[in-house]
Amino acid sequence: MAALVTGTLILSSSGVASATAVAPALPAVAVESAAPAGTAPFSAPGKTLKPGAKGAAVKALQRRLKELGYDPGKIDGRYGGATMSAVWAFQKVNGLGPTSTVARKTWKALEAPRAPKVLVPSGKPTRAEVNLSAQILVLYVKGQVKLISHISSGSGVPYCETATWQGKTQRFCGDARTPTGNYKTTWRRDGWHKSYLGQLYNPIFFNGGIAFHGALSVPLTPASHGCVRLPMHVAEVLPGLLGTGVPVHVRGKFIR
Structure with a gap:
């Protein structure tokens, strides 16, 4: 809806970003665990992933993001634009500088994730919160995090x-x-x-x-x-x- 800016990446549900962009690290936004109740412990594959990667490690990444409320698109073991936007959102919530690369710090955060900062603690159980500082949307449905998006x-x-x-x-x-x-x-x-x-x-x-x-x-x-x-x-x-x-x-x- 506006002119493009420096560092713009073109995303689609299956496409790969045309460039890699890195933003400054963000401060941590929460300290409590965000893993849903009853979630099995997650053991990170540890393999460094970048857009265009394929395989079991990518599928593990996609499943974990989906489990935590981030939408990586189709869970198909292909690291495309949809998965990258979910990685960005996760990294921002966890105080990491958003980058298309999934390496040690991101894998570690996926093992012990933080919850997104609650902007309106007294808000209705079903509501949308837009955090302009972190550039994320959090949708709550019946008091539970339903979706977190870049x-x-x-x-x-x-x-x-x-x-x-x-x-x-x-x-x-x-x-x-x-x-x-x-x-x-x-x-x-x-x-x-x-x-x-x-x-x-x-x-x-x-x-x-x-x-x-x-x-x-x-x-x-x-x-x-x-x-x-x-x-x-x-x-x-x-x-x-x-x-x-x-x-x-x-x-x-x-x-x-």
């Missing part, structure tokens, strides 16, 4: 763009922010939806024209006009998990 929010860079909208050529300007606050999900559209600033996939609106939506580009830094971009495979499943009228809490500030 996101890219508003870039904060003022823009002015000319677009044809409702049959007229118009000039649109804004500050590209994702405002913090408390909102609720409202209307939505299936498939690609054309807005005056671009194409949104499976958008779920929660603050006027600001929505959760799938995008082909979901970089490690904020890059949208204000919406919350999601990896395409996450945008496929989110509408089935996030109903209408569900509280959405947006907190934090991304520090470049």
